[in-house]
Amino acid sequence: MSSQESEHSGVNADSTGDVSELLTIRRYLHQHPELAFKEYETSAFLRQELVDHGIAVRDINLDSGVFARITGERQGPHIALRADIDGLPVFEESEYSCHSLNRGYMHACGHDIHMTALLGAAFELQKMKESLRGTVDLIFQPAEEVGKGAQAVMKAGAIEGVQAIAGIHNNPDYLPGQIAIGTEAMMAGCARFAVRLHAEGTHAGYPHKGTGPMEAMATMMLSTQTIVSRNASPFHSAVLSITEVHGGSVWNVVPAEAGFMGTARFFSEEDRVLLRDRLRAQIAGIGAGYGIEADVEWEDVSNPLIGDQHLSAMVADHVGEYASLQRIQPSMAGEDFSDYAHAIPAVFAFIGSNGRPGHHNLHSPKFLGLDECLPTAVRFYVSTAKLLLQHLG
CATH class of the missing domain: 3.40.630.10 (Zn peptidases)
Structure with a gap:
């Protein structure tokens, strides 16, 4: 023992x-x-x-x-x-x-x-x-x-x-x-989300001929970290974390697909809806700015x-x-x-x-x-x- x-x-x-x-x-x-x-x-x-x-x-x-x-x-x-x-x-x-x-x-x-x-x-x-x-x-x-x-x-x-x-x-x-x-x-209540970016892949030496997703994905990931700090009440406890990142497989190719996944945690229905809607809005806005399509999958896993x-x-x-x-x-x-x-x-x-x-x-x-x-x-x-x-x- x-x-x-x-x-x-x-x-x-x-x-x-x-x-x-x-x-x-x-x-x-x-x-x-x-x-x-x-x-x-x-x-x-x-x-x-x-x-x-x-x-x-x-x-x-x-x-x-x-x-x-x-x-x-x-x-x-x-x-x-x-x-x-x-x-x-x-x-x-x-x-x-x-x-x-x-x-x-x-x-x-x-x-x-x-x-x-x-x-x-x-x-x-x-x-x-x-x-x-x-x-x-x-x-x-x-x-x-x-x-x-x-x-x-x-x-x-x-x-x-x-x-x-x-x-x-x-x-x-x-x-x-x-x-x-x-x-x-x-x-906490728990949700799982997945973001998938669909772009135009290209040669790494000619990025202007594509709409690569990597920069857009980096911007999205940083932006999501403001959802809680700048949208949720400071008197409420909530978390949004990115836990998986996927993109590219060849060193000299700008990929056509990329994505990331994560989880949101919350203690009220109000905050669940807030986190979900703000995530979708940010991803859509940033995707449009980079000229790419982005899908958001949100799955509610458990309630508080x-x-x-x-x-x-x-x-x-x-x-x-x-x-x-x-x-x-x-x-x-x-x-x-x-x-x-x-x-x-x-x-x-x-x-x-x-x-x-x-x-x-x-x-x-x-x-x-x-x-x-x-x-x-x-x-x-x-x-x-x-x-x-x-x-x-």
Whole structure:
């Protein structure tokens, strides 16, 4: 066990079941990340763990993802707990004691933590099913990283009848044992954009005989960086970032095609529309000035994540029983749990997973989510499930 892990990694056996079982599960999942909608081995592993603990697995028409149900002995409300299961195409460089065995892939967003915590909660809820009044669905959701998994789950009918849903995301900005829940926006809405320039290619020695796209693209990229600073309110948080650039393949040819891609992040519908419309207007204007055509593709990936006001406040009031409640530090990362939150009442929590000075953030190849965060995540799921069943009942 590495130096950053204590003998039991901070996991309390009294509240999270078998310590060694949870740590073994987390290590296996961390070592076997799979990409969105291809989480086949992950799904098989999760399914077997549930079956081994006597938990009924549901047959949902999706190629990946696992869905299970714990039915209490007494009738009552119907709720769901969700964890995401996909990894990222990132080569791991973290200090975690068990590196990914799938070379070039990594749980750089800590979804291995989420899956382990939901399994741990499921094991505990199964033990207390005789005292449960109602039904708890367990959703191990595929494809969160591409922003399409929640919609696929909903289209497959997996949340039909569910009255409320709860989810988590580990957050390395908080220490293990800390939780942030509130009624304000927690995670940003996310959009993807792609700009494609169509010009007249030519010989590099005769640029005047073409309408090359490279200078136009450079101007566009610089101009887009003024959209937030000179159009959005300084009291609003928004980001527009360019992340990919493509153009040319031969040193002495001015290409006919070029383009760039990026993402926009926002916390309100007003800012989403503003960023989209200003991007389109700038690209069209600059393209016209250079005498080239430019297309803008805008795809809304996820909405801002805002939990149900009443349920979030209620759950937050009970966090002190098992963790330290913190103020929300809104995240510019997107989260497709927001799709559930737009459909049914939802509660979401940030679970502290590191908090050390100089820690590496989500999606970094050096990201490290500590085992010590597991007990807090398990307790959140279990406590919130019991609270929701009691409240809705």
